[in-house]
Amino acid sequence: EAAVTQSPRSKVAVTGGKVTLSCHQTNNHDYMYWYRQDTGHGLRLIHYSYVADSTEKGDIPDGYKASRPSQENFSLILELASLSQTAVYFCASSDKGHNAEQFFGPGTRLTVL
């Protein structure tokens, strides 16, 4: 069965600190995504990747970097965490094609203090 896992599931970080969120998929999918969800809002795209060693900016990339070292792994990096980055972060993977279903991980709840 398709699976997307995220680690950690929750994290508390200090303002100005570095945070790395990790995502691993066993779906053999080429496409991977990072979204953030703020309370009471939908998901917004931060970064995505369609091949290993390459990442693309999404709709809200400021303050975030991404890394795709392999097809299976996709990381989101906050070099200098800020209060405004407190949110739930979701990773997803999908096959090629606009009609392809995205498979989501369980999310990482990040609190920046």
Next chain:
Amino acid sequence: AQSVTQPDARVTVSEGASLQLRCKYSYSATPYLFWYVQYPRQGLQLLLKYYSGDPVVQGVNGFEAEFSKSNSSFHLRKASVHWSDSAVYFCAVSTGFASALTFGSGTKVIVLP
């Protein structure tokens, strides 16, 4: 740029009653449309998707959606809800190269016993 509007932030229905969730999109061409559901403390799961063909598309767990090009809408329906349908429902559109999704703000459905 594309956008998705879900005008109802919260909907409360009684178990056994029918449900309709509204979604309107903004895009110049025919988009790829999706409905996802998010259960508490979980990632998103696909309910159904549409691109072409019969404007009424069937999904999982008795859900269906109807596409209207003239109204730029993709409303979700269920004839008889169960308490387990309590969740947040997201409408989304995919128009870009890497199948990234633009989400609406979501509708929280509360099913009363």
